Amino acid sequence: MSRLILTKEILEQLNAMEPLLKGYKTPMLIPITFNQGTITTTVDVRLSLRLNDVGCLEVSIHPVRKEPDFATQLIGHDFIQQDQINLLETGNMGGVVNLINPMTDEITPSVISRDRLTNQLKTLRAEYIRIPLVLCGVTLNKDQKKTLERRKTLIY
Numbered sequence: 001m002s003r004l005i006l007t008k009e010i011l012e013q014l015n016a017m018e019p020l021l022k023g024y025k026t027p028m029l030i031p032i033t034f035n036q037g038t039i040t041t042t043v044d045v046r047l048s049l050r051l052n053d054v055g056c057l058e059v060s061i062h063p064v065r066k067e068p069d070f071a072t073q074l075i076g077h078d079f080i081q082q083d084q085i086n087l088l089e090t091g092n093m094g095g096v097v098n099l100i101n102p103m104t105d106e107i108t109p110s111v112i113s114r115d116r117l118t119n120q121l122k123t124l125r126a127e128y129i130r131i132p133l134v135l136c137g138v139t140l141n142k143d144q145k146k147t148l149e150r151r152k153t154l155i156y
Contacts, residue, residue: 006032011047020049025062029117032061046118065119074112074121076100087114087121096126 011017016026029044046062068087070079077097079087086094092113099110109126131148133140140148147154 006030016047020047024048025115029064046115062115062118062120064117068114068119068121074099075102075110075123077112083112087112091116099123 008017011020011026011030014026014028014030016028016030019025019027025046025048028046030047031042031044032047033040033042044064048060048062049057050060052058068084070084070087076099083093086092092111096109096111098107100107110123111126111129112121112123114121131140131145133145135148144154
C-alpha cells in the first residue's frame with residue numbers, strides 16, 4: 001500500500017478499515033495516488049482485501065469504469081439488450097443465468113449485478129442467496145418462500 005500512497009490511518013479516518021477487515025469492499029470511492037517514479041496519477045477506486053496464492057493478504061483495486069462492458073462475454077453469458085437495461089436501471093439483471101466455468105465447463109446458476117460506484121459487473125452463485133422470512137415488512141408463509149426460492153415471481 002505504500003506505492004499507492006495510502007495508509008492505515010487514512011482508511012481509519014474514512015471509516016473504511018472495518019468493512020475491509022470484514023471482507024467487504026470499501027463503502028465509498030477512495031482517491032488513491034499511484035507514484036511510478038516521475039509519473040503520479042490519482043484515481044478513484046473501491047478497495048478490498050483478498051488472499052493471494054501463498055496465503056498473504058493483498059489489496060485489490062476496483063477502479064471506476066465509465067460504463068459496464070456488455071460487449072464481452074461474462075463467464076459464458078452474452079448480454080441481451082434487456083439484460084443491459086436492467087443492469088443500468090436497477091443494478092441487477094432480474095433473474096438467474098447459467099454461467100459456464102471456463103476451466104471445468106461446470107454450469108453454475110448465478111445472478112449478475114452491477115456495482116453502482118464502479119460499474120463493474122459481479123456474479124453470485126444462486127445457491128448462496130437466502131430468502132428471509134420477513135421481506136419488505138411482509139412476513140412470508142412457507143409457500144411464498146418456496147416460490148421465491150424456486151426463482152419464480154411472487155405477486156402479493
